[in-house]
Amino acid sequence: MRVSLDIVIQGGIIVDGTGSKSKFRADIAIDQGRIARVGLVDEDGDVTLDANGFVVTPGFVDIHTHSDFPLLQNRKAESSVRQGVTTAIIGACGRSCAPVNDETKEFLLKDIIGYDARLPVTWHSFADYLAEFEKAGIAQNIASLAAHNAIRIAVMGYVERRASRNELEEMKELLHDCMRSGAIGLSTGLAYPPGSNADTAEVIELAKVASKYGGIYSSHLRGTDGDFLAGVKEAIEIGRAASIPVHMGHLCGFFGNSIETQRALQMVTEARAKGLDVTCDLYPYLAGANPLMAFLPPSIFNHDSSELVQLIRNPAERKELVAEVEHSETGTFWLTRLETLDHIKIFDVVGSLNVRYKGKTLWEIAALKRISPIESVLELLADEGEAMYNLGVICEWMSENDNYAVFSQAYHMVGSDGIALAPYGELASFKFHPRAYGTCPRVIAKYVRSDRVLSLEQAIHKMTLMPAQRAGIIDRGLIREGMRADVVIFDYERVLDKSTYEEPSLYPEGIEYVIVNGQIVVERGKHTGRLPGSVLRHQSKKPM
Numbered sequence: 001m002r003v004s005l006d007i008v009i010q011g012g013i014i015v016d017g018t019g020s021k022s023k024f025r026a027d028i029a030i031d032q033g034r035i036a037r038v039g040l041v042d043e044d045g046d047v048t049l050d051a052n053g054f055v056v057t058p059g060f061v062d063i064h065t066h067s068d069f070p071l072l073q074n075r076k077a078e079s080s081v082r083q084g085v086t087t088a089i090i091g092a093c094g095r096s097c098a099p100v101n102d103e104t105k106e107f108l109l110k111d112i113i114g115y116d117a118r119l120p121v122t123w124h125s126f127a128d129y130l131a132e133f134e135k136a137g138i139a140q141n142i143a144s145l146a147a148h149n150a151i152r153i154a155v156m157g158y159v160e161r162r163a164s165r166n167e168l169e170e171m172k173e174l175l176h177d178c179m180r181s182g183a184i185g186l187s188t189g190l191a192y193p194p195g196s197n198a199d200t201a202e203v204i205e206l207a208k209v210a211s212k213y214g215g216i217y218s219s220h221l222r223g224t225d226g227d228f229l230a231g232v233k234e235a236i237e238i239g240r241a242a243s244i245p246v247h248m249g250h251l252c253g254f255f256g257n258s259i260e261t262q263r264a265l266q267m268v269t270e271a272r273a274k275g276l277d278v279t280c281d282l283y284p285y286l287a288g289a290n291p292l293m294a295f296l297p298p299s300i301f302n303h304d305s306s307e308l309v310q311l312i313r314n315p316a317e318r319k320e321l322v323a324e325v326e327h328s329e330t331g332t333f334w335l336t337r338l339e340t341l342d343h344i345k346i347f348d349v350v351g352s353l354n355v356r357y358k359g360k361t362l363w364e365i366a367a368l369k370r371i372s373p374i375e376s377v378l379e380l381l382a383d384e385g386e387a388m389y390n391l392g393v394i395c396e397w398m399s400e401n402d403n404y405a406v407f408s409q410a411y412h413m414v415g416s417d418g419i420a421l422a423p424y425g426e427l428a429s430f431k432f433h434p435r436a437y438g439t440c441p442r443v444i445a446k447y448v449r450s451d452r453v454l455s456l457e458q459a460i461h462k463m464t465l466m467p468a469q470r471a472g473i474i475d476r477g478l479i480r481e482g483m484r485a486d487v488v489i490f491d492y493e494r495v496l497d498k499s500t501y502e503e504p505s506l507y508p509e510g511i512e513y514v515i516v517n518g519q520i521v522v523e524r525g526k527h528t529g530r531l532p533g534s535v536l537r538h539q540s541k542k543p544m
């Protein structure tokens with residue numbers, strides 16, 4: 001008996017993900033989770049979608065996300081899948097929810113982005129953690145990096161020192177375990193603790209382990225203390241010493257420093273010319289969003305929020321805190337220099353005393369308060385009280401031209417550095433950067449349609465085949481017969497990111513259908529509630 005096709009997509013304009021082939025008109029047949037045919041399909045499917053006037057592309061692959069924990073809180077991956085992201089790479093920037101053990105668990109929980117005690121961490125190994133996603137399903141596919149911070153915390157806790165020989169051996173053992181369980185590589189976050197306590201040699205040793213399994217090395221580069229180029233140089237050095245492909249997360253100079261951006265691109269180009277496989281990602285926004293607390297040295301976090309409020313209110317102790325911040329690396333870089341203070345703006349406040357500072361820079365606020373910028377920051381936090389961890393700032397540290405320069409590199413791909421969030425339920429109060437809801441639509445709307453920095457084919461390539469290949473995923477990222485059926489259908493003229501810094505939780509427009517593993521997850525712009533996503537484990541070369 002002839003069984004009909006599951007889905008037929010009729011009459012769309014196909015942009016196939018290769019980046020080299022021009023768009024063409026074709027129908028697509030999807031059957032049993034795979035693309036069964038591309039060309040003329042004249043039979044009907046169980047579902048037939050009329051794509052006349054729409055663009056049809058492979059599902060987007062987001063090479064850089066921090067959905068590690070929030071995706072378990074809301075498995076529908078709302079803000080991500082509605083952009084068209086069918087596969088998200090988690091475990092970026094050294095951060096993950098595994099491995100974890102009972103002795104050091106309290107430290108790991110502090111390192112997990114968006115950790116919320118309502119969802120207890122019950123797993124231990126990386127394999128157990130990945131299995132959590134499969135227990136109740138997820139709306140999009142995920143693949144994960146093994147994260148340096150998580151591994152380091154599991155072995156050493158949250159300490160500010162180099163690893164001993166034995167500790168390094170233990171870390172390598174844990175990394176072997178992650179890689180055997182399907183990690184696609186190793187990620188580090190060397191700009192902040194605990195990763196920043198590692199020297200280059202520690203990372204090289206670990207990267208060698210990931211390399212044996214055919215993994216990549218992905219890094220949030222060292223350099224928050226201002227030495228951005230040293231971070232680029234170090235990543236290249238690690239790549240060479242460990243013979244491993246290097247991926248640099250959100251590669252861009254700070255504060256519109258075009259000379260540094262140009263120099264970084266030059267260094268990557270030179271390394272590539274010498275045979276090292278280096279790529280990078282960057283999102284299509286000019287500002288980052290952080291909690292204000294991120295600009296304080298780690299020693300501050302030894303106090304809980306009520307203790308900190310007391311210390312700040314007490315003049316003598318406040319003086320000590322100011323000195324502590326002043327003499328820390330992070331404080332010196334962020335909170336004592338006009339060019340940085342003038343680019344950090346308060347936007348998310350709840351304390352009534354602070355509402356009047358919304359939209360002002362740290363420099364302006366200090367001037368209004370007539371105290372030093374460091375004291376002013378401490379006072380802002382004290383006035384927020386319990387909510388101090390949520391006091392959000394926007395850092396306008398990139399320039400449009402620098403972003404364009406990075407986006408025009410063939411080795412750049414789009415990575416949101418975002419999180420799968422939702423404007424309802426447990427994630428409703430999680431206010432983040434607009435990139436969590438808008439990255440992919442913004443690339444199409446701004447970089448392709450309005451600013452014409454990229455062709456549509458190039459932009460889609462940077463969001464599909466290129467990141468899929470980087471993550472070692474061989475059967476996604478292309479519209480081609482036999483590939484897994486992850487597909488996006490969008491209205492090119494109408495596609496638009498709606499999320500802003502002020503209102504970050506708005507879904508985009510114009511993304512009509514999103515199909516994951518042959519099942520419709522977004523239908524006419526609405527989530528269907530289906531959870532067809534898979535955990536993609538790296539098909540690694542077995543180590544010798």
Ligand SMILES: [Zn+2]
Pocket residue numbers: 064065066092093220249417
């Ligand atoms: Zn990141």
